[in-house]
Ligand SMILES: Nc1ncnc2c1ncn2[C@@H]1O[C@H](COP(=O)(O)OP(=O)(O)OP(=O)(O)O)[C@@H](O)[C@H]1O
């Protein structure tokens with residue numbers, strides 16, 4: 001595999017270690033987590049007061065698939081953007097600790113952050129259209145990503161971009177290559193973004209509702225591509241979604257968020273046995289074909305969940 005990334009011997013050792021399954025006899029210490037967040041708080045100061053978007057979120061993840069679920073406004077996207085330091089004033093981000101692969105994200109300078117963004121940590125934004133350059137043809141943007149991250153020739157970049165479009169199941173790659181971003185449907189835009197974000201083979205991919213505009217079959221194919229990268233390259237995936245069933249079947253662990261806080265962290269395969277009343281409420285409010293209900297339950301919320309632990 002060719003990559004222009006400068007990996008420290010420690011980081012490389014960690015890859016190999018994880019590939020074999022942690023805990024070989026030569027390990028001096030357990031592999032450090034890929035991402036550690038302690039007590040993340042994000043406030044937005046507005047004219048009508050302060051919105052506490054994230055209120056004391058802590059998590060630690062390795063090269064695994066972590067799902068983040070929670071109703072609209074619970075702080076999922078803001079959490080993802082905070083990791084990449086993409087929150088702008090009037091937003092204020094504070095945390096006791098935020099470390100990615102040994103790099104302190106709170107104190108890193110802008111130059112370090114630019115090197116991390118898109119290369120070591122990539123994020124598929126919830127609305128992909130805002131992330132594409134509107135005055136550059138789609139294919140040229142993907143090819144440029146190859147040229148920047150993989151240092152390949154112009155011709156090779158074009159070939160690889162077309163391959164990438166095929167990999168995310170775009171039926172007519174030549175046509176999409178020459179399209180402008182505004183000519184793409186929502187689902188196509190989402191696939192183009194996924195393709196672009198996977199090119200640098202990031203260590204951590206934050207995918208914010210990456211498949212919400214896709215048909216079930218295409219969504220499954222795109223998930224399979226991400227799954228493959230997680231297992232073959234040891235990528236960590238933070239998968240933000242509204243779809244509890246999807247997260248339960250696709251992820252390793254699930255974080256349930258409510259009003260900017262973590263309500264519960266649970267093994268994905270045990271999600272449907274969750275005991276926390278908020279998680280139970282989320283599960284009960286899912287419409288089911290196999291078990292028709294006369295009405296959908298509304299979510300019950302307990303003010304005590306907002307209190308500081
Ligand atoms: N730039 C901003 N300025 C002010 N408030 C913001 C800003 N961005 C987010 N917020 C607020 O932060 C809170 C959390 O927003 P966030 O986008 O993280 O929710 P979410 O969990 O991703 O929701 P959804 O499922 O709808 O995408 C919301 O109350 C939102 O209004």
Ligand SMILES: [Mg+2]
Pocket residue numbers: 076077078126208
């Ligand atoms: Mg969101």
